[in-house]
Amino acid sequence: MSSKKVISGKEVAVHNNRESCWIIVHGKVYDVTDFLDDHPGGSKIILKYAGKDATQEYEPIHPPDAITTHLAPEKCLGSVEPDTALKIEVKVSDLEKQRLERVARRPPLSEVLNLHDFEAIAKLVMPEKAWAYYSSAADDEITNRENHTAYHRVWFRPRIMIDVTKVDWSTKILGHHTSMPIYITATALGKLGHPDGELNFTRAAANHNIIQMIPTLASCSFDELVDAAQPGQVQFLQLYVNTNRDVTKRIVQHAERRGIKGLFITVDAPQLGRREKDMRQKFEADDPSEVKNAGESDSVDRSQGAARAISSFIDPGLQWSDIPWFKKITKMPLILKGVQRWEDALKAYDLGLTGVVLSNHGGRQLDFAPSGLEVLVEVVEQLGKKRGLKFPNEKFQLFVDGGVRRATDVIKAVALGATAVGIGRPFLYAHSAYGQEGVEHGLQILQDEFQMNLRLIGANTIKDISRDMVDASGLGSHVVSVPGDRLYDSNYESMQHAQLRELKAKL
Template sequence: MTTSGRLSGKEVALHNSRDSCWIIVHGHVYDVTEFLDDHPGGSRIILKYAGKDATQEYDPIHPPDAITTNLPKEKHLGPVDPETVEKVEVKITDQEKERQLRVAARPSLDEILNLHDFEAIARLVMAEKAWAYYSSAADDEITNRENHFAYHRIWFRPRILRNVAKVDWSTTILGNPSSMPVYITATALGKLGHPEGELNLTRAAAKHGVIQMIPTLASCSFDEIVDAAQPGQVQFLQLYVNNDRNITKRIVQHAEQRGIKGLFITVDAPQLGRREKDMRMKFEADDPSEVSKSGSEGVDRSQGAARAISSFIDPSLEWADISWFKAITKMPLILKGVQTWEDALMAYDAGLAGIVLSNHGGRQLDFARSGIEILVEVVSKLGEKRGVKFPNEKFQLFVDGGVRRATDVLKAVALGATAVGIGRPFLYAFSAYGQEGVEKGLQILHGEFEMNLRLLGAPTIKDVVPEMVDASNVSSHASNVPGDKLYENNYVGMESVRLRGAKL
């Protein structure tokens, strides 16, 4: 101990092995020795910082309160004297220097005309690991592309000679006002793209009157995100159900106490899909000497960031659990990840508030159908089986995946969706330009809504009806559709395995 009552960095540095592993996070020391083998990302990453300050590595992939919440109190060893801490040398590689030059050479926001542009810039300025995590999808990434291309199989039937001098694209989502039929859907690890992480989304959403869905696996803590909201700002929570239901209950009830207006329970992730772009990032570094010294055969690095942060998800979640959720909260319950009309019907019969027709952004089961295709099926079958018409205030349908234009949203609305979730484009926007990028993206969507409502002959969102679209070809997967050059130019195919150091 130092005279200030703080631990000395020299003392912490002695605990740098698998047998005794202390780390420093945000100026406090933690004994993580017994936690090494339980860490979702493996012991390697912790041992790399054994006896040192791990804050820099910790921040992008953990909420600030993750370590204090998950580690027993007796393992919280107290504050450290910052003057005595061994500084972890941060080496700026040539690759990073080149990236920083590209950041400095970004075009101004005035030159960004659509959501595709953000992706093009983000691809150039993001760190490679972050780009791999955000852009990756399951297996051959067929579903990832299909999510977008499915909208190309739906065509408009615009009406003419209607008074569209004034158009209004505002709506309500689960009874809450929204400036457009769009919400910012949950996406994990915001700090991989920007130091402010999900707070970029919170602040931009407030300014533009849209709803943010807070992810379970945010880089910022839940309370940090809620605290950043403006008075009256509406937020939803996306929930991965924990193996420990007491933890889930605590999260849900805390969210309700903080004023969250909807609980979106993810139901399409009993196991995380193989996202090979993300997984490639694990091939680069050798195990640190501490792992070798321990006699271990090494850490399995083949699963990528997605697996590293998601090992707690309960694969036993089932329909019978819906009654338990109803017993612990009065928030509207929505199932996120419904992919068939049969499950949509079960959700309707279970008295849920709605469903999200989604395949997890193409990141789970490859060759799962797009949300927009499932929407057509669900509206038809629930109408046939239960006489339900959509949009429906009591049972709302949402869609996410592949949306890049207001025209995509309007197609979904015409077919019965209440609103559409947009995820990756906003990640790319703040990765490239911070909060201002997200605001620009929302401004672009507002402009597109105004123009397209006029061209459709629809003064309001309620005037966007099924007769305005032709979706007869939506389920024809083998049909020819027009190419989308902007989207295709941004898509980066998956690399095959390479020889180390070889230039091929």
């Protein structure tokens, strides 16, 4: 059929089963019959929308071009006749009504005093599906908590009697000016938390002169986020390497043409970690009657959660020998994101890369991976010994992410040799609870904290923050008692065991 054909919703509705499955996304009709068993999220969710408009389910967890990327052009059968498509009736449950009431009772932003506050509000007002995806981490979530706790084992050694009338916390990342030594790191599925998705980060970053790292798995399309940037606004791209190298090459070279200033290649996700909060929530995510009507058996794997539905393309075969290929296809600075030991940082340096992000994927991959802060100390020490490098270093830059909630955390990382720190979840929570205004308020909180803390440690600029201003001697001791962070601990949601199903009375 011609892609220009107009198809009535009545005709689409007939194709509502495994033998002939059509769906509507953004007004277009697609034949997904042959794609059912290849869909990373399983056939169940597609069959739930067979013969109907699936846009509402599709949009929060897929970039707009995902369906055209994975389906052959001829599978687009045409456009649906306006106002004729069958839509799944959205019933507002009592739980959803209660959630909307909580949204209406959010405190004004003036009462949000720190990044912890955003998490506390977001937990109460976000849809359960979004909270499960954003907050979950791998296995027992030890590394997730350790990312934050590690900062508690580093203490300041403040200088006094320094003229701090004027302080300046701006710096440069990969040679590009930024108002503070942070960037909004890549986090997937922004529309799960807010309809505007990652556009909230793009716009807020512009207003605060902060760099945004665009995620491969954004809910918004790449071009949409680049188009939304202000003239001269700096953006990086986080890249999951596709098993199809032609696709990867196309993404990378398109990003370079669009003016992206740095390519951050994720290297810690050859397989997704088990995020049990997300997985457990999915056991309750779908109406069993819908599954039954769709012809799915009870043996369907429902445990993968939102992440699996969009990430099955990631290449587990990525290796060091691929680095020369990346250098051939782009002139962008290349940074490896997800380095977790000094030996690999050294190898990245020797291969001529621009830097590394010392990261464990927010604790979402390998549990008991070390915190980025702890790896930072060993990288600085060993690259100093092996190659005579001093950090921060303009030619080989070290970044850290995971667990950051305060400007003091960032200052500690800078003192230990980092160029800048990536912040992810706090901005997700800010945008989920308050949209773009929330992200901007979070950035302003950090600006205020930087001003205060630079004065209190006796540093006029970021360059004045030095290694002797912190005591990190306890950083490697994982059993040492640390001061409890009451705000962080009150936000952390304990993991749950499997539980007995609710008993229902027969009468």
